[in-house]
Amino acid sequence: MPANIEGLDELMNSLESHQFIEEFAKKQKFEIECGSCGKTYKATSGKNVCPHCGAITNLNLTFNEES
Numbered sequence: 199m200p201a202n203i204e205g206l207d208e209l210m211n212s213l214e215s216h217q218f219i220e221e222f223a224k225k226q227k228f229e230i231e232c233g234s235c236g237k238t239y240k241a242t243s244g245k246n247v248c249p250h251c252g253a254i255t256n257l258n259l260t261f262n263e264e265s
């Protein structure tokens with residue numbers, strides 16, 4: 199299930215700063231699937247501990263640099 203944030207496209211088009219977008223995205227929660235037990239849970243950027251089995255998943259948010 200892809201993260202669908204309403205109005206994000208419009209927001210990105212209206213802003214020049216990618217830094218702002220990155221900070222914004224890091225505060226969002228994403229539904230991810232645990233690689234160990236296969237269950238889904240809400241995760242943020244960085245290290246996340248699965249509430250079902252305790253496995254650590256590293257969620258790296260990357261952004262394309264367009265210069």
Ligand SMILES: [Zn+2]
Binds near residue numbers: 233234236252
């Ligand atoms: Zn798990």
